[in-house]
Amino acid sequence: MTTTAPDWRISEWLNTSQPSSLLQLRGKVVLVEAFQMLCPGCVSDGLPQAQRVHDMFGHDDVAVVGLHSVFEHHAAQTLTALTAFLHEYRISFPVGVDMPGAADGIPQTMAAYQMRGTPTLVLIDRQGRRRFQHFGHVPDLRLGAEIMALVSEAPAAATASTNAADQPTGVCTAAGCELPAAQ
Amino acid sequence: MTTTAPDWRISEWLNTSQPSSLLQLRGKVVLVEAFQMLCPGCVSDGLPQAQRVHDMFGHDDVAVVGLHSVFEHHAAQTLTALTAFLHEYRISFPVGVDMPGAADGIPQTMAAYQMRGTPTLVLIDRQGRRRFQHFGHVPDLRLGAEIMALVSEAPAAATASTNAADQPTGVCTAAGCELPAAQ
Amino acid sequence: MTTTAPDWRISEWLNTSQPSSLLQLRGKVVLVEAFQMLCPGCVSDGLPQAQRVHDMFGHDDVAVVGLHSVFEHHAAQTLTALTAFLHEYRISFPVGVDMPGAADGIPQTMAAYQMRGTPTLVLIDRQGRRRFQHFGHVPDLRLGAEIMALVSEAPAAATASTNAADQPTGVCTAAGCELPAAQ
Amino acid sequence: MTTTAPDWRISEWLNTSQPSSLLQLRGKVVLVEAFQMLCPGCVSDGLPQAQRVHDMFGHDDVAVVGLHSVFEHHAAQTLTALTAFLHEYRISFPVGVDMPGAADGIPQTMAAYQMRGTPTLVLIDRQGRRRFQHFGHVPDLRLGAEIMALVSEAPAAATASTNAADQPTGVCTAAGCELPAAQ
Known part of the structure; x- marks a missing residue:
């Protein structure tokens, strides 16, 4: 996971007038919270945690981005519904709608990151490399x-030390919405 | 609140093939949980509590009925979206969609009960009389x-003693979705 | 469990200047919360719940009594320590120190009720009969x-209907301090 | 707070056969959790959090030390009682009993650190300098x-950058046991 993270593919943005590509965020640590608005574990756990990160860390150091990666209930989790949901749940960070995929219904960014379901949390370092990815619950103490660890890396110095915080893809430990086993 | 409770006005039922009127439930204690699927306090608090009641009390004594009383975000909180929501949140009791109201957007049952918003919990006794109504959080200890108190009343004996558990309409003590002040 | 509950045997009382025997409380529903001040499940769960009952129900109907039933760490859980503990944790209902037992270290009231450990919650009806006993966690909804159910019984009418709320001794479902298996 | 942290003054150690001075821990980040066994906020919040840090971080990088700083209820919070408490609450990191102070009852380490009460959490960097001190609740996300931030500092490089994570003494935001106002 130390190669450059694939950029997201977004059909619509909410909560921002200036959507950013991953390349534009180079130099910051990026937290991507992939969720579905009807995924209970995302609503009770993943999204409030991402909001806490957004509220606590300086935005020059850490950028939080939501990714609405719908792989089920497409007719229910529409852009209109998502807009109302973000308003009611007081989510203030930018949220992109993951571009619908091909016949299998898996959206494109979700597929590019080989996510197992929602919620999935991804951390990308200042140089644009994916360093952490976990499906399900991540304790706050560990996430902080x-x-x-990534914030503390100088953009240059980081090149040489990629293994310290490197994490294998997590095993599901919380009530997440896992993709079909065929995946 | 010791007069007969107004019957609900429902456009669609979910989670049941045999929808009941209040009259048909006469003889049971009825818990009505009025909610909106995009109301955070309903999702985190009111609905799980109603489900606990449904799971704990015998269905011959207590009938739990959900009421989807949408007064905002009508385009988001559709029947399709509600169906997906109930599935994902494992809500197993019957849920009726409160009949849309007139120009003010307040659905008809909600208006008939003069509810202040969602979640609102109503208890109706074995004789069909409204005995408790509260907007916002109700502690489990008190709800039990x-x-x-209503279950313990014999259908006949209840006639004479209506004041013991009678409760004034509650003051909002939790993060509920209140109707506009004009109401 | 429909026979008369054994009276408690107490060496010291705290939080009251007028300690009551069970006989003196006849006519009220009595909740006995048996605990140890160094039992984690008692501190986090059982005692706060007993305090909620004390705060919510009318004292003419329901009497809450704590029972400090020490069967381990006798040198740590002294009367001095208990006094400080009750003060810091804002426990306001009467608490009796269960009379030390014989060689096995099980205090006398605990033994008379054949409790399995702490926390144990006992409910005694208006006629002085034990109707509910549970070791470990009891959900608030059920406890309410x-x-x-016992409050609703008229003192006289209760004689004939003893089986409705009768409960077998519970299985431990929470982090309680169980007595040694030999018990 | 960037001067060398005062060493602790301890009368007894528990949970360790090899008590360490701060000097001996030089090179590690040290978390000091000052508590009292009868302080509710310590029991429900501070101590479980310190245990999570002990369980999550590598012991070559982070040393967790408990400090039993008794300033009230001296007769209740004895060494015997503390020993039983640590056993029942499964606290596994070393705990030192803060040396009793002079006439005012404030123990010596607590006084040297000018703590306001319990729980107080202190972080000391790899070079032995106090960098963070907070009375009351610290969110897990921030503590992580x-x-x-301190773990990421190289022991040498740290000399030049002391202000990044420097924190003023916290304001009480949780149910802690504050010292008398005269302090």
């Missing part, structure tokens, strides 16, 4: 540490 | 007691 | 219902 | 970040 993982983020700060 | 309120329900059992 | 169990209490109100 | 504060610890990792």
Whole structure:
């Protein structure tokens, strides 16, 4: 996971008038929270946690981006519904709608990151490399540490030390919405 | 609140093939949970509590009925979206869609009960009389007691003693979705 | 469990200047919360719940009594320590120190009730009969219902209907301090 | 707070056969959790959090030390009682009993650090300098970040950058046991 993270593919943005590509965020640590508005674990756990990160860390250091990666209930989780949902749940960070995929219904960014379901949390370092990815619950204590490990890296110095915070893709430990086993 | 409770006005039922009127439930204690699927306090608090009541009390004594009383975000909180929501949140009791109202957007049952917003919990006794109504959070300890007070009433004996568990309409003590002040 | 509950045997009382025997409380529903001040499940769960009952129900109907039933760490859980503990944790209902037992270290009231450990919650009806006993966690929704079922019984009418809320001794479902298996 | 942290003054150690001075821990980040066994906020919040840090971070990088700083209820919070408490609450990191103070009852380490009460959390960097001190609740997300900021510092490189994670003494935001106002 130390190669450059694939950019997201977004059909619509909410909560921002100036959507950013990953390349434009180069130099910051990026937290991507992939979710579905009807995924209980995302609503009770993943999204409030992402909001806490957005509220606590300086935006020059850490950028939080939501990714609405719908792989089920497409007719229910529409752009209109998502807009109302973000308003009611007081989500203030930018959220992109993951571009619908081909016949299998898996949206494109989700597929590019080989996510197992929602919620999935991804951390990308200042140089644009994916360093952490986890499906399900991540304890706050660990997430704070993982983020700060990346924040503490100087953009240049980071090149040489990629293994410290490197994490294998997590095993599901919380009530997440896992993709079909065929995946 | 000791007069006969107004019957609900429902456009669609979910989670049941045999929808009941209040009259048909006469003889049981009825818990009505009025909610909106995009109301955070309903999702985190009111609906899980109603499900606990449904799971704990015998269905011969207590009938739990959900009421989807949409007064905002009408385009988002559709029947399709509600169906997906109930599935994902494992809500198993019958849910009726409160009949849309006139120009003000307040659905008809909500208006008939003069509810202040969602979540609102209503208890109706074995004789069909409204005995408890509260907007916002109700502690489990109190709800268990309120329900059992009504369950303990014999259908006949109840006629004479209506004031014991009678409760004034509650003041909002939790993060609920209140109707506009004009109401 | 429909025979008369054994009276408690207490060496010291705290939080009251007028300690009551069970006989003196006849006519009220009595909740006995047996605990140890160094039992984590008692501190986080059982005692706060007993305090909620004390705060919510009318004291003419329901009497809450704590029972400090020490069967381990006798040198740590002294009367001095208990006094400080009750003060810091804002426990306001009467608490009796369960009379030390014989060689096995099980205090006398605990033994008389054949409790399995702490926390144990006991409900005694208006006629002095034990109707509910549970070791470990009791959900608030259920406890509210169990209490109100007993409150709703008229002192006289209760004689004939003893089986409605009768409960077998519970299985441990929470982090309680169980007595040694030999018990 | 960038001067060398005062060493602790301890009368007894528990959970360790090899007590360490701060000097001996030089090179590691040190978390000091000052508590009292009868302080509710310590029991429900501070101590479980310190245990999570002990469980999550590598012991070559982070040393967690408990400090039993008793300033009230001296007769209740004895060494015997503390020993039983640590056993029942499954606290596994070393705990030192803060040396009793003079006439005012404030123990010596607590006084040297000018703590306001319990729980107080202190972070000391790899070079032995106090960098963070907070009375009351610290969110896990922030604590994880504060610890990792110090862990990420090389022992030498740290000399030049002391202000990044420097924190003023916190204002009380949780149910802690504050020292008398005269302090």
